Amino acid sequence: MKFIKYITLTILTFLMLSCSSKTNKKIEKRPNFLIVLVDDQSAVDLKMYNPNSILETPNIEKLAASGMVFDDARNMGAMIGGVCTPSRHMIMSGRTLWNLPAFRGNKNPNAPENLELQTIGSVFNRAGYKTMRTCKKGNSYSAANKQFTVVRDATKRGGTEESGSAWHSKQVLDYLGNRENTKEDDPFLIYFGFSHPHDTRDGTPELLKKYGAINHTDKNNPPPLNPHQPELPKNYLDKHPFFHGHPNLRDEERVSGVWKRRDKQTIKNELGREYAASENIDIQLGKVLGKLKDMGELDNTYIIYTSDHGIAIGSHGLMGKQNLYEHSWKVPFIINGPNIKPNSRVKGNIYLLDILPTLCDLASIKIPETVQGKSFKSILEGKEQSLRDIVYGVYSGGSKPGMRAVKKDDWKLIKYDMMNGEIRETQLFNLAENPNEYLPEHHKNKEMLTNLANNPKYKNKLEEMETLLLAQMKEHNDPYRLWNQQTEGIQ
Numbered sequence: 126m127k128f129i130k131y132i133t134l135t136i137l138t139f140l141m142l143s144c145s146s147k148t149n150k151k152i153e154k155r156p157n158f159l160i161v162l163v164d165d166q167s168a169v170d171l172k173m174y175n176p177n178s179i180l181e182t183p184n185i186e187k188l189a190a191s192g193m194v195f196d197d198a199r200n201m202g203a204m205i206g207g208v209c210t211p212s213r214h215m216i217m218s219g220r221t222l223w224n225l226p227a228f229r230g231n232k233n234p235n236a237p238e239n240l241e242l243q244t245i246g247s248v249f250n251r252a253g254y255k256t257m258r259t260c261k262k263g264n265s266y267s268a269a270n271k272q273f274t275v276v277r278d279a280t281k282r283g284g285t286e287e288s289g290s291a292w293h294s295k296q297v298l299d300y301l302g303n304r305e306n307t308k309e310d311d312p313f314l315i316y317f318g319f320s321h322p323h324d325t326r327d328g329t330p331e332l333l334k335k336y337g338a339i340n341h342t343d344k345n346n347p348p349p350l351n352p353h354q355p356e357l358p359k360n361y362l363d364k365h366p367f368f369h370g371h372p373n374l375r376d377e378e379r380v381s382g383v384w385k386r387r388d389k390q391t392i393k394n395e396l397g398r399e400y401a402a403s404e405n406i407d408i409q410l411g412k413v414l415g416k417l418k419d420m421g422e423l424d425n426t427y428i429i430y431t432s433d434h435g436i437a438i439g440s441h442g443l444m445g446k447q448n449l450y451e452h453s454w455k456v457p458f459i460i461n462g463p464n465i466k467p468n469s470r471v472k473g474n475i476y477l478l479d480i481l482p483t484l485c486d487l488a489s490i491k492i493p494e495t496v497q498g499k500s501f502k503s504i505l506e507g508k509e510q511s512l513r514d515i516v517y518g519v520y521s522g523g524s525k526p527g528m529r530a531v532k533k534d535d536w537k538l539i540k541y542d543m544m545n546g547e548i549r550e551t552q553l554f555n556l557a558e559n560p561n562e563y564l565p566e567h568h569k570n571k572e573m574l575t576n577l578a579n580n581p582k583y584k585n586k587l588e589e590m591e592t593l594l595l596a597q598m599k600e601h602n603d604p605y606r607l608w609n610q611q612t613e614g615i616q
Contacts, residue, residue, distance in 0.1 A: 154312070156488060161318075165435075188461045193471060194470045197472050198455065205522045215498075218266070219479070220495065222601065257275040257300045259277045259278060301417070304420075321403070376446065396439065433456070482499060482500040515532070536586060559573050
């Protein structure tokens with residue numbers, strides 16, 4: 126009799142624990158993820174970074190107001206002219222710039238084998254997530270892209286529903302509608318990429334009109350000025366003070382509507398086109414957020430809004446992203462989701478390559494051993510303001526070694542070693558005093574509003590930053606050294 130009672134109690138206990146476990150699983154529903162990645166957008170386009178911007182993005186602003194804005198998020202850089210490509214490899218893999226697999230002339234015999242199996246799509250598939258992506262084709266990590274269960278990629282930079290950003294939102298809306306119809310209850314991760322505002326910036330007619338822009342086709346004459354166009358960047362120049370070191374660079378010579386022109390009319394018109402493309406992205410994002418709300422999934426979804434890198438469009442006399450000024454090195458970064466404090470703002474000091482380990486951390490998934498980035502979950506929880514003290518930047522897509530940057534606190538150093546030693550320049554900025562990185566060519570009359578590298582008062586600070594840069598280059602396996610650095614055993 127005692128034995129029967131014992132067996133009965135054991136069975137009842139097992140059943141109660143089993144029911145309790147199932148109940149807990151229901152209560153502790155795993156979060157969804159929506160990663161919104163736009164192509165070529167500077168943080169200063171958006172009001173949360175630049176209150177004077179005339180760009181209207183109400184949906185992005187709502188995300189910022191109910192989530193967390195990062196003031197300092199960056200793409201580590203590029204070793205080729207197509208900055209998008211290494212940026213997207215870093216996002217997908219969580220690896221640093223000089224440790225990426227081979228692509229488009231970039232060689233790395235030491236890259237992990239089958240790295241694509243440790244990238245976002247594959248990692249989340251194995252964890253029981255349903256994964257979907259839509260984005261542009263090309264300039265990306267194709268082996269990693271294929272790991273998503275549903276892939277609907279196409280390059281859409283036109284001004285119609287079918288040829289522009291609306292096409293990408295339709296893919297996500299169709300996917301969510303199918304989940305709804307089939308009553309899919311597994312969590313999802315959606316990589317919601319856009320082909321805009323990267324050129325060619327053929328916006329919709331109504332948005333081009335709103336920002337006073339036209340799709341300019343005349344190489345010999347500038348487009349007309351229009352009172353609705355955005356103002357010129359504060360650090361606008363009609364020419365960069367020295368050559369950027371990348372001969373025949375597409376972004377500086379062949380962007381449709383701009384070409385080699387840097388006159389005020391051309392730049393204002395192109396900014397209008399950029400804003401038209403960006404507002405359309407906001408409209409499409411609003412559709413997807415509305416659908417998630419209708420499905421009851423919005424409150425359980427982490428939403429990241431960012432760009433693969435920034436863009437110049439007239440700042441410092443440049444057009445592209447192949448530089449290390451703040452307008453191109455920094456990216457907008459907003460995250461909204463469960464337990465993130467509304468209307469919060471942090472320094473951050475994150476790289477885009479930190480996204481993968483953070484997503485894993487938020488989803489309680491083991492971070493792959495191949496990942497070199499860091500999770501910033503502690504920042505999202507309000508425990509820290511920054512992930513690291515020092516950030517390092519590279520542009521080595523033209524003549525080698527190229528450009529390098531390092532930033533610590535308010536101080537930033539940029540060095541240029543290009544065209545077989547013909548161009549060797551050093552820039553030192555205090556970003557608290559000179560956030561626009563004004564140069565002597567901007568003709569500001571305050572001591573701090575210029576390049577301080579040649580000012581003897583800041584000799585010690587320059588030496589400190591030079592030492593930090595070399596240390597960062599070594600730490601990140603940079604294969605090059607600049608003209609005034611140690612040269613033993615390297616290129």
